[in-house]
Amino acid sequence: MIDIMTTLMTLAQAAPEAAKATNVITEHLGNLIPELILLTGGVLCLMTGLGREEGTRKATAWIAGASLLLAIIFIPNIHTITKGFYTKEILDMSGFIKLAACSIGFLLLLVSAAVPDLLPQTKEAEKASKFDPGNIFRGEYFAFFLFSLVGLMLTAGAKDLIWLFLALELTSLPTYVMVASARKNIAAQEAGVKYFFLGALSAAIFLYGFALIYGATGHTDLTEIKNVIAAQNLANGELSGMLITGLVLTILGFCFKIAAFPMHYYAADVYQGASSAVTAFLAFVPKAAGFAALIIILSTVGWIYGPEKNHLPEILEILLWVIAVASMFLGNVLGMIQKSVKRALAYSSVAHSGYMVIGLLVGIPAVASDSAIGNGIAAIIFYLFAYGLASVGSFGILACVRNEKGEEVDSYDEIAGLFKNHKVIAAILALSVFSLLGMPPLMGFLGKIYIFGSAFQAGFIWLVIIAVINSAISGAYYLRIANAAFFGKPAEGITATNTPGRLTGAFIGAVATLVLGFTGGFLVDTASHAAEKPPVLRDDESKDKAAAFDINLEPQAALNKDIYAQ
């Protein structure tokens, strides 16, 4: 904070400096238009959600959806990917994550638009003769939904530790309320409380880490931190103990957000307790925010250590290696022995974080190669997209189906034989879990090529072998889901909810995994260019930024031409 204040004081003193600073602020604002649109949308939702007329209240979901679609249009440089599949102009990493947040966020909205409508308190309040604002939940729900997405988008564009912390909290705080939204369901209450307390603990841990990083470098601005770390490394040949401790604590704190070992304990309970549509949200948004934050923090250190100058500092590398391996094994082995589908998918979420942490270990190569494979960060953001689509499909379907008591289905017995009476629903579920499994030709498979190939490129051969063994283990429970849905004996009293939006969202998510499996080339291209440079650049690096963006694409194009000419 101190240096912000000093900045402000210097601003007041020097007028030309101030002019420059205003430019910076306007530039930031220009980049923040999508966030501002969502914020405005959220505030509008708060108002319409409490409208006197039922029609106004029901419009809340539409407002949220419209603001998401509007936000996509205003993502900086978004027009460049619509121009053509293989253009040289690019989104940066924050742009890509914003795109993912808004587009998958829209699917999540489709899936969860009916959540407030289906709550018992809303139903009672709608039936009551007198309007009762205390029990109508729509406004809060959609506003929190949008605020959380804003948090994710701000995280991706963070330039300062304080900004990063506030953005992460903005992502998480609304989700605590969303989890507990089903007030009469005791499991949701438990999940909400558990999620909140453990979330607060993790925030404390990474905030402590931030404090130590600040102590070690004297800055909260990420670019300055990166400068100081580079200078420290140059002077001493190693990083100070305080800095390393700070980084380790930060990474451990972020593990909560991405649901990775050792902070994965909450995942199963919270994912199971929350309404399935909210679970889909939890599986994607905090995870994406956590990975964005990890990428930003790690890029202040840079992948420039080790004998070949392409690794993280050894301690961080060991830490991330352990996190990756333990998350994969814990997630997949525990997922295998679950009786509840939601818990199994929660553990699968832990395992997927493990795969993605491999990408963090690989990082961004100093010299961009002509091929997309080799850039771990690009692999992560692509994988996040694939994972988001598949988890919208799978959790969305679980939200679509009710058992005879009218509760959301949860156990394998309840989804058994789904195919017999609900063919489309079962097909979507199967497609989604096969994509999670990484079955070719679905999108999850491309994600696996990306991550594992990049890990090879960085020399993590054993990590790849561990990861493919884990993919094989994960087959057991994904297959069990498909097995139950298609071959089981249909359970009594299973009905599909009358929520077309939910089915549409899940359907789009699942079909997208199939279509993007075949046509995902442009997305790989976008991801690889988005992560060409780390999100935080040293001063000397950002000077050649303009030059670096003009990386010659000719050799790759020539190679492709050769291949296609055959």
Next chain:
Amino acid sequence: MTLETLLIPAMVLVPAIFAFVLLIPGKVFDFKKNIVAFSFVGTLFSFIISLFIAFNFNWGEPVMQMQGAIPWVPDFGLTFSWGIDSISLWLILLTTFLMPLIIIGSYSSFEGREREFFFWMLVLETAMIGTFVATDIIFFYICFEFTLVPLFFLIGVFGGENRLKAARIFFLYTFTGSMLTFAAILFVAWTYSTTHAGVWTFQITELYAAAQSMPLHHQGLVLAGLLAGFAVKVPLFPVHTWLPLAHTEAPTAGSVILAGVLLKLGTYGILRFALPMTPEAIIAFAPYVGSLAVAGVLYAALVCWVQTDVKKLIAYSSVSHLGFCVLGLFSFDSNNMGSIGAVMYMVNHGLSTGALFLCIGMIYERFHTREMAKMSGLGRAMPIWGFFMVFFTASSVGLPGLNGFVGEFLTLIGSFVSPYTLGWQFAAPAAAGMIFAAIYLFYMLGKVVWGPLKIPHVHGHTADWKPSDLNAREISILVPIAIVCVWLGFNPNPLLNSLEKPIAQLSAPTNSIIDAQKEATLKATTPAHVEADISLEPQAKAWESKVLIAN
């Protein structure tokens, strides 16, 4: 792209297009007859295109022909690229030839959910042909993996009593193996990228060179990964345990496809990828893989002998027969007789074992049992069926004059004269396996076809009920296969000649290493011997002197 390059994609995609048309809601497909006729037309289309390709194919050229490509993920170097040589063309012909027959054959094998059944059958055909035409290794891998999904559903929905377990075990077993194959493929592609400025490609021909330049211990890792996937698929002893379960529980059509084509994906993968990519490692691994193959041949033959379920017996016989195939692939004799025989064996096994499964399916439709103890002398009640059963068994045993003989004989000869990798130690016990095959298969015939007439009791029929013999539809399925069996038995030369060059190309790296080693040992034997004698002396003396000093 000329019309010729589009023939292959057309052949691959036609079944899939027909499959998706089947899903369109409407009354036309509420009748089984329409569905079967429609799927039959789809597979027949594919067969006709494949015949057309075969006529336009230049059989003398060993290179990939009719190549084409569609970009997929250019940043990864991934393309959907295709091309065929004579090895793949023979296997494609086998697939497209069997599929229409299987479709007609499954007309009466089950009731209900027909759309689903034929949908998966047609999708499966696309995946199988795709495997044989791919020249991009990830494209190959996609099709290879994707064959699991249709068969998973075919077994899981339409299988026997224990179908859920069978489907699950089948899927997980093969999926686990092929994940390791995936890692090996990425490893090779990465090796390529390190020597090509970080550019990745998955073109098979490019990867051959990259993999061959790897050091031995890396080649060993790659070969282990490739074999993990392919050996499960073959299946090689001791990872064969999924096969009998999957076979017995699968519906007839599933068993025929499994035995006829899917098992060949494993041997095809070994031939197409493992042999040319990792020549040094192949030589190091050959004795071990050979021993496993021989163990599989003998073990499965003995297991066959004690089976009481006819289908299970044939399923185990596949394990035994495919052992010969692997043995042939690893023999590397100077004329490549082993490998040529192995490819011939793949085709023959697909025909004769596929036909045997069809015959058994016909029995099962009539009696709803396959227990040998419950039936005997069926040849008396169903003479036409008896004829075909004996005919295909003879072909499977390798009776000279029928197709099975040529391939089996060549693989055995190949491994007998194999100079460096295998030898008579492997061929002799395998030849004993041939005798076992004759014993257990004729033992089965003796029980089921000959002997006193005993008809299993079928629910809803009186005790003196006589089963009807094969009808025209069933005969028309078996006759084409029988004709091809005889034709290949008497006239194997076109097939063998066309295989010579491409196989010589694929095993050239290994053969050249073997030749080099042979020359080196020839040169080295005499001088090395002398040197050894000389060098022994001083050492002995030095040792003595040390002893003296110590004393």
